[in-house]
Amino acid sequence: xxxxxxxxxxxxxxxxxxxxAAEVLIQNGVxxxxxxxxxxxxxxxxxxxxxxxxxxxxxxxELFLSRYGTRxxxxxxLLNAFGPEALRDWARGLGIDTFxxxxxxxxxxxxxxxxxxxxxxxxxxxxxxxxxxxHAWQGWDKDGALSFSTPKGMVSVHADAVVLALGGGSWPxxxxxxxxxxxxxxxxxxVAPLRPSNCGFDVGWSEHFRxxxxxxxxxxxxxxxxxxxxxxxxxxxxxxxxxxxxEGSPIYxxxxxxxxxxxxKGPVVIHLDLTPDKELQPLxxxxxxxxxxxxxxxxxxxxxxxxxxxxGLLRELVPAKEFADPALLGAAIKSLPLKxxxxxxxxEAISSAGGIVFEALDEHLMIRSxxxxxxxxxxxxWEAPTGGxxxxxxxxxxxxxGLGALAWIKGEGRTS
Ligand SMILES: Cc1cc2nc3c(=O)[nH]c(=O)nc-3n(C[C@H](O)[C@H](O)[C@H](O)COP(=O)(O)OP(=O)(O)OC[C@H]3O[C@@H](n4cnc5c(N)ncnc54)[C@H](O)[C@@H]3O)c2cc1C
Numbered sequence: 001x002x003x004x005x006x007x008x009x010x011x012x013x014x015x016x017x018x019x020x021a022a023e024v025l026i027q028n029g030v031x032x033x034x035x036x037x038x039x040x041x042x043x044x045x046x047x048x049x050x051x052x053x054x055x056x057x058x059x060x061x062e063l064f065l066s067r068y069g070t071r072x073x074x075x076x077x078l079l080n081a082f083g084p085e086a087l088r089d090w091a092r093g094l095g096i097d098t099f100x101x102x103x104x105x106x107x108x109x110x111x112x113x114x115x116x117x118x119x120x121x122x123x124x125x126x127x128x129x130x131x132x133x134x135h136a137w138q139g140w141d142k143d144g145a146l147s148f149s150t151p152k153g154m155v156s157v158h159a160d161a162v163v164l165a166l167g168g169g170s171w172p173x174x175x176x177x178x179x180x181x182x183x184x185x186x187x188x189x190x191v192a193p194l195r196p197s198n199c200g201f202d203v204g205w206s207e208h209f210r211x212x213x214x215x216x217x218x219x220x221x222x223x224x225x226x227x228x229x230x231x232x233x234x235x236x237x238x239x240x241x242x243x244x245x246x247e248g249s250p251i252y253x254x255x256x257x258x259x260x261x262x263x264x265k266g267p268v269v270i271h272l273d274l275t276p277d278k279e280l281q282p283l284x285x286x287x288x289x290x291x292x293x294x295x296x297x298x299x300x301x302x303x304x305x306x307x308x309x310x311x312g313l314l315r316e317l318v319p320a321k322e323f324a325d326p327a328l329l330g331a332a333i334k335s336l337p338l339k340x341x342x343x344x345x346x347x348e349a350i351s352s353a354g355g356i357v358f359e360a361l362d363e364h365l366m367i368r369s370x371x372x373x374x375x376x377x378x379x380x381x382w383e384a385p386t387g388g389x390x391x392x393x394x395x396x397x398x399x400x401x402g403l404g405a406l407a408w409i410k411g412e413g414r415t416s
Contacts, residue, residue: 014041017377168352
């Protein structure tokens with residue numbers, strides 16, 4: 001242990017960002033106490049592993065950086081210091097090898113987060129991080145100490161520096177509730193409102209379609225949306241029909257744009273290509289073949305490969321008389337208009353947009369107006385699509401905030 005051993009840094013929030021901050025501090029000989037409101041840490045990370053933990057992405061650094069959109073300039077230095085390769089090396093250091101999937105996404109072998117989290121927590125405990133669960137941070141008390149509500153009552157904690165990594169506001173049942181927003185606003189720290197990101201949208205299905213197809217994937221369709229500048233954005237993948245509308249990776253990838261457009265102008269229309277592997281004219285030709293006594297459902301299946309939920313969606317959205325016209329039917333299959341009437345709420349979204357704005361932070365992620373208070377992870381005002389970009393930026397910002405707190409305690413005194 002080096003000469004920082006006497007100093008205490010408190011981390012609040014035991015997600016990927018907070019745990020990473022704890023790691024860099026403990027490795028540098030600082031005393032680290034980590035607090036979390038939940039009975040155990042890393043719940044969202046564990047949940048993220050259920051469908052396959054997409055840790056990061058293997059695409060070029062330039063493309064990777066572009067995923068952070070308008071916040072690229074702020075996220076870039078964090079990722080230059082700890083990017084996708086560094087993250088994969090770090091996982092390897094925990095005994096977790098990773099692989100690149102067909103889409104270029106990077107997963108741990110075995111796909112789950114449990115082995116990674118277990119190995120990581122073991123290492124953190126062994127190196128001396130003290131965990132305090134069931135401690136919900138409530139802000140600062142009148143003496144400037146950190147104030148927690150616990151099953152045994154209120155507890156006050158003094159620290160030399162604090163790293164807050166409280167997450168966004170999605171999936172609040174996993175711990176990140178966004179309840180911290182007013183705590184900062186009361187102290188004059190600007191927070192952009194938390195909004196759903198990587199989220200679904202409402203369509204308003206008929207009762208028949210909802211009951212029959214809710215939960216079914218529209219496999220490998222192309223979703224396109226033309227923005228107000230006339231630029232068409234296309235994403236291919238599986239769109240999932242939900243009880244109220246649609247979700248799934250191509251929808252998530254367009255969700256920031258769709259959400260912002262709905263917010264500004266009301267409902268939007270996206271188009272679905274249900275058969276991206278078929279050209280329009282040959283498709284119309286096939287649909288024009290006499291169908292004889294075959295049902296329309298059989299005809300669609302044989303001539304266009306359309307069945308199940310895709311056929312159901314055509315029935316839901318295309319007027320019956322257009323089914324009789326191969327040119328109109330073909331056009332609908334290749335470019336089916338779907339009106340999205342509303343964005344699903346934040347608590348259902350994969351992640352949050354909004355949070356503490358970067359302009360309130362210095363280059364070490366310290367809140368300028370609250371010296372010694374650092375922030376990291378999803379509670380910062382950036383957003384990115386799914387694809388491993390969320391976790392990578394959470395790990396990278398957690399590391400940066402931890403190093404920032406380290407530099408702070410080396411050069412400065414107590415904050416409270
Ligand atoms: C279903 C799902 C699947 C996902 N899959 C992926 C994926 O495959 N790849 C990817 O990159 N991203 C994925 N994500 C997103 C990713 O999990 C999050 O972006 C990431 O966990 C955010 O990390 P964080 O450390 O900022 O916050 P969190 O992981 O949300 O952790 C915040 C912690 O702070 C604690 N906390 C909050 N408020 C308080 C308080 N007042 N006092 C004390 N503790 C508090 C919480 O209990 C929690 O433990 C997924 C998300 C979901 C919901």
